[in-house]
Amino acid sequence: MKTDKSRTFRPVKITVAGRTRELKTVLDVAKLHTGNDWxxxxxxxxxxxxxxxxxxxxxxxxxxxxxxxxxxxxxxxYLKYDA
Structure with a gap:
């Protein structure tokens, strides 16, 4: 299994629940998408x-x-994002 660092991508800034977050790893996406704010x-x-x-x-x-x-x-x- 690869390390989290090897699962990076170009950053995406996304606004969820009034807060802008920068996502740059698969784990970042998993935490945000499976959380209560999505x-x-x-x-x-x-x-x-x-x-x-x-x-x-x-x-x-x-x-x-x-x-x-x-x-x-x-x-x-219908989320605001900057890719």
Whole structure:
């Protein structure tokens, strides 16, 4: 299994619950998306980002694929982000 440092991607700033956060690792995405602040849990992009996180942690997807899934999930949840 790879270290968290090897699961990095270009930073994404995303505003959730009035707070802007900078995400740059698969673990950052997992913490934010599975936490209580993420506004939407159901939806096609939400399911895909959760699957992408698990697959990345199992070295089956790249961090960039998780980043792209996160951006789609953010759009689906109508969140403001800067990629």
């Amino acid at each position: 506004p939407l849990q159901n939806g096609p992009a939400q399911s895909k980002v959760r699957l992408a996180m698990v697959e990345a942690l199992n070295d089956e997807k790249s961090p960039e694929e998780v980043r792209q899934a996160l951006l789609r999930a953010a759009r689906e949840a």
